[in-house]
Amino acid sequence: MTLRRTLVAVQVAVVAVGLAVFGVASYVLYQGSLQRAEQGKLLAQVQPLRDELCQAVGACRPSGTPAHGAPAGGAASRSAYASCGSTLHGRYIIPIPGSFAELRAPSGAVLAVLRVPYAGPETGGAPCPRPALPRDLPTGRFRSVTSANTAPGPFLVYAANASVGGTGPDGESTGATGAASAPLAHDVVVVAIPTTSVTTSLRNLRILELAVGVVLLLVLGAVTLLVVRRSLQPLERMVGTARAISGGDLSRRVPAGDDRTEIGQLGHALNHMLASIEQAFAQREATEHRLRQFLADASHELRTPLTSIRGYAELWRLSGGRVTAPGDPDEPVIDATTAMDRVEHHARRMSDLVEELLLLARLDEARPTERRPVDLAALAAEACDDIAAVDPQRAVSLDAPDAVVVEGDPAHLRRALGNLTANALRHTPAGGAIAVRVTAEGTEASVVVRDHGPGLPPEGLLHAFDRFWQADASRGAGGTGLGLSIVAA
Numbered sequence: 001m002t003l004r005r006t007l008v009a010v011q012v013a014v015v016a017v018g019l020a021v022f023g024v025a026s027y028v029l030y031q032g033s034l035q036r037a038e039q040g041k042l043l044a045q046v047q048p049l050r051d052e053l054c055q056a057v058g059a060c061r062p063s064g065t066p067a068h069g070a071p072a073g074g075a076a077s078r079s080a081y082a083s084c085g086s087t088l089h090g091r092y093i094i095p096i097p098g099s100f101a102e103l104r105a106p107s108g109a110v111l112a113v114l115r116v117p118y119a120g121p122e123t124g125g126a127p128c129p130r131p132a133l134p135r136d137l138p139t140g141r142f143r144s145v146t147s148a149n150t151a152p153g154p155f156l157v158y159a160a161n162a163s164v165g166g167t168g169p170d171g172e173s174t175g176a177t178g179a180a181s182a183p184l185a186h187d188v189v190v191v192a193i194p195t196t197s198v199t200t201s202l203r204n205l206r207i208l209e210l211a212v213g214v215v216l217l218l219v220l221g222a223v224t225l226l227v228v229r230r231s232l233q234p235l236e237r238m239v240g241t242a243r244a245i246s247g248g249d250l251s252r253r254v255p256a257g258d259d260r261t262e263i264g265q266l267g268h269a270l271n272h273m274l275a276s277i278e279q280a281f282a283q284r285e286a287t288e289h290r291l292r293q294f295l296a297d298a299s300h301e302l303r304t305p306l307t308s309i310r311g312y313a314e315l316w317r318l319s320g321g322r323v324t325a326p327g328d329p330d331e332p333v334i335d336a337t338t339a340m341d342r343v344e345h346h347a348r349r350m351s352d353l354v355e356e357l358l359l360l361a362r363l364d365e366a367r368p369t370e371r372r373p374v375d376l377a378a379l380a381a382e383a384c385d386d387i388a389a390v391d392p393q394r395a396v397s398l399d400a401p402d403a404v405v406v407e408g409d410p411a412h413l414r415r416a417l418g419n420l421t422a423n424a425l426r427h428t429p430a431g432g433a434i435a436v437r438v439t440a441e442g443t444e445a446s447v448v449v450r451d452h453g454p455g456l457p458p459e460g461l462l463h464a465f466d467r468f469w470q471a472d473a474s475r476g477a478g479g480t481g482l483g484l485s486i487v488a489a
Contacts, residue, residue, distance in 0.1 A: 003235075007228050008225050011221075012220060015216070015220055019213045020213075023209040026209070030201075030202070030205060031198075031202055034201060035156075038156050038198055039142055042156055042192075043158065046189070049095065049099075049101040049114060050189045052114060053102070053103040053112045053189055056103070056111075057103065057111050057112055084115035084116070084129070095114065095116045096193050096194075098116060098129045098193070099191070099193045100113075100114065100115055100116070100192040100193075101113070101189065102189070102190050103162055103188075103189050103190075108136075111187065115128050115129055118194070127149075127150070127152070130148040131148065131192045132145050132146050133190065133192070139159045139160055140159075141158070142158055143156075143158075144157070145157055152194060152196045153194065153195075154196075154199065155194055157190065158191050159189070159190045161187075161189075162188055162189045163187075234254075234267060235263060237254065238255075238266075252274070253274060254267045305347070305350045308346045309343050313343065315339060316339050316340075353482070356483075356486060357482070359415075359486060360485060360486060360489060369409040369412060370411075371408060372410070374409075375405050376406055377400040377401060377402065377404045378403070379410075379417055379447075380398060380436050381398060381400070382417075383418060383420075384436055386418065387434060393431070394432075394434060396433070396435075396436070397436070398438075416486070416487045419484065419486055420487060421434065423484060424451035424453070427451065427453045428451040432453055434450070434452075435449075436449050437450070464484055465485055
């Protein structure tokens with residue numbers, strides 16, 4: 001699954017779970033609220049209907065005061081609910097349409113029944129309530145039952161003791177233990193009211209929650225998909241850039257985004273990384289080019305002395321180690337002493353060349369070097385002594401303080417100064433002066449070796465420190481072309 005689909009699926013799933021929890025909680029709370037309201041309505045009907053039922057069986061006399069909203073008597077109150085099989089008239093209350101009440105004896109026999117049509121007493125053809133009541137109903141408890149016919153249901157049922165107080169013929173009150181109420185001491189009054197409105201409201205609530213939830217999830221999924229698609233477009237462009245880079249185009253860069261966003265920060269980080277990679281590849285290519293050039297130059301430098309050594313050795317072999325006699329045309333013209341001198345010279349040159357190549361190779365590896373206090377003034381004095389020993393006729397001057405101590409590798413610094421002075425001796429005409437100066441300013445020290453030779457042309461200054469480069473194109477100066485390269489390294 002792609003990242004886009006995963007984000008949309010997770011977002012929709014989380015919201016769906018939240019909506020489900022909220023819907024269930026609101027449904028349960030609303031259902032409880034409606035049920036408590038219906039129970040209150042049912043309890044308000046119990047006492048008046050109990051009075052109606054006890055009047056129907058003559059167990060008590062009317063209290064003389066009708067219930068609120070009930071007719072005080074007359075034709076209206078006598079409009080019996082005969083169409084629903086009622087056995088009494090409404091005197092104390094106008095019952096809720098679709099309500100039901102009956103008086104039961106302890107044996108379960110029904111003594112009186114009141115059924116109110118759903119459309120009210122004035123509608124003759126309205127459906128009549130017929131709750132499916134069980135035979136045994138515990139008193140003081142609410143119960144939900146279904147309808148026994150095709151009339152709407154269900155019903156909320158409540159059973160209570162039928163023992164009620166009334167008013168005697170002389171106006172004196174009689175209690176539950178009085179003569180008037182004694183016949184109802186063990187009877188039960190059952191009252192039921194329809195809860196169709198409750199079930200309808202709950203069903204509508206379920207439909208509403210389901211419809212709103214589905215629409216909300218669809219809208220949320222579409223909006224999330226659009227936002228995620230727009231947000232991930234930079235990543236898609238990054239993928240295209242990465243493919244181009246993998247194809248060899250290291251100059252490509254990902255689109256720069258806003259630094260305040262994670263994708264923008266990723267883009268800038270990738271660009272920095274790509275720049276470093278491109279630089280590393282360029283350095284590698286440059287290193288490989290230098291290596292190839294280095295090998296070619298080294299091969300060229302080694303080929304000349306090897307060819308000379310081979311030639312002199314072959315001539316020596318052909319001569320049998322004999323010195324030629326002057327004027328003898330049958331013998332090869334070779335001087336054994338000269339041949340051995342040339343072989344030794346070329347072997348020494350090869351040895352110097354190999355040693356310098358090994359030194360450059362070690363320097364290229366960037367190994368950690370020794371660092372300890374070194375007196376540059378003392379090293380410069382040693383270099384001047386070496387010049388005087390090699391060429392006593394050479395004018396050498398040293399300008400240096402008593403001590404200039406730096407942190408460095410003594411062997412490397414001595415080799416660098418030696419190469420500089422040797423280069424000055426090699427390229428300075430006889431009698432030319434050489435000046436060495438050591439200075440220290442603040443935390444920096446410098447050593448300057450100055451000769452008074454012909455110098456270098458401007459184009460030569462660009463290649464003075466290149467390996468195997470020599471100002472003399474004929475390479476007749478006797479050097480290897482690595483002295484200043486070692487100094488630079």
